[in-house]
Amino acid sequence: MTQAKSTRADALLDELDTGLAEGELPAGLFGNQEIYDRELRSIFGRCWVFLAHESEIEAKGDYVLRKIGEDNFIVIRDEEGGINVLFDACRHRGVQVCRADSGNTSHFRCPYHGWTYNAKGDLVGAPLWRNAFGGMPKEGNGLSKAARVQSYHGLIFATLDPSAPPLEEYLGGMAWYLDLLFGLNEHGMEVVGPPQRFVIDANWKSGSENFAGDDYHLGTLHRSVWEIGAFPVPFRENMMGYHIQAAPGHSLSFSMAPTEDEPGPKFFGFPEELAETFDTSRISDHQLEIARRSRVMVANVFPNFSMLALPMTEDGANHAPTGVVTIRMWQPHGVGQVEIWNWFCVYKNMTPEQKDRAYKAGLGTFSMGGAFEMDDTEPWITVSRTGRSVAADLLDFKLNYQMGMPGVGIAKQVEDWPGPGIAFWTRYEEGVQRNLYRHYADMMRAEPGTWPKSSFDE
């Protein structure tokens, strides 16, 4: 990349590079327009990003309209059952060809001149074809497609960069942890209904870093949820567990008691009858054991796909907490806005009653009307405001990400952790976030066609 002159964004990325070793981030990362514009190309234009769950488009012709960065893509199942991710722009004049959020169709017809495409994105015709286009090949005039599309546990990802490593290599050590949430039995998971969507005035990275393993905020921001009995593990006990840098960029956190015989929630609070179906058909003994001991798992797949599994209730007086799984996208929507797409997942072999209970508990806690989530958006709005501020620049204002660094707090690296990545015991630790921003910094500076390492071992 040849930069004519150094810009404010370059300076911010320099500050990030040097600051990370000290646990310091420049606030401008959360509000600088040029940084944001670069993210759209260097992060969202290159990384594998989540689009949909396969259970949303089960039948041939089923489609949903989703986004990579700020751009619309049609995710559609074709006649052969294959999944296509098509750029929603007619090859003729660039007009949007899909104008619904979801549906079922055999083709898309552009409303402008009538160019018509099938579910694979191939151009199949236009009005009075011979008069207008006779002699012109249809081949090569189809809809543009994502460079690659792959699923993992039914989670559909795509990348616009043909030089991207295969999805499993991109996920690296994170795949092992996705396995122990989504692959606990042979049935796997499905989503309940279409996603909730809401827009708040915050930067997308605030969501990603929160789900990378910010457990410490629960005691203050979410204190109200204990007062109403929505979550069964007290704050101090819930800080016990592991912080894991699964692979560069991908981080997660488990709430786990110090001993395996603690009586609290097992398997993220999933119903016992469901947990009886969990086995090692798709995962190892170690993975099953970690899931069994875990009260909470929260994770972020770089850049902006997050998940959370934990026992929750929307009505502590009448219902015991049950395992809730939310997956969500922190979709960039300009430097100062994020669109949150929120799905709830259930195991396919749960009873209708169990699914309904999990859905209600999820809605009442981790949705925009939920007791947890409605407080989360509050601080992120002002993080973004600070990120835009001139004062932050003039005062050389740095954000503190030092928790768990050597000499800071009680977190210690675990030497005999059975899974991939770097693990710390106790969750008083922000290495999970530094890992996210280390990889972010590397992606923001990577030359086109080159990739930062996807494993700590390389």
Added chain:
Amino acid sequence: MVGTGARVRVGSALYNEVVEWMDTEAELLDAYREREWLEAMVSRDVVYQVPIRQTVERARGTGFVAGAFHLDETYGSLESRVARNETAYAWAEDPPSRIRHFVTGVRVTEDAEDADLVSVRSNLLIFRTRQEQTQPQLLSGERQDRLRREDGALRLLRREVLLDLTVIGTHNLSIFF
């Protein structure tokens, strides 16, 4: 949720009672008197839902998705939300946002089977600001309610809020519709 019986005429005693009920409800909610609203105006059997809406082609209907919600509440979960807003740690609403319910187009229908039930449809506009905001957050939609007379007083038995939005543009849904 259109009632099964006759339309209740504007100006009749029942119509006036329903409109007064709606005005009282809006007044309590706008004044943060949520517990009073819950205890005096909501039935223990309430079902209170805000379904998810999608943009779909005209042939596929209005886009509301059966069984998928922004909110799906019972009395217990509404109580939980009221209690949350009363704690000292509900940061999202402390300082509280300012809200105003505008209720218009109240249409009342009797129930053919049950004289204690009335169905009410109304248009709702919520005007919300927070902190120094000058641009309001607006939520607009239709409420489809069923009120039931319990011990002489009307109470909210069923509320479905059909929003005119597919993407919600307010910082949280800690408010009541």
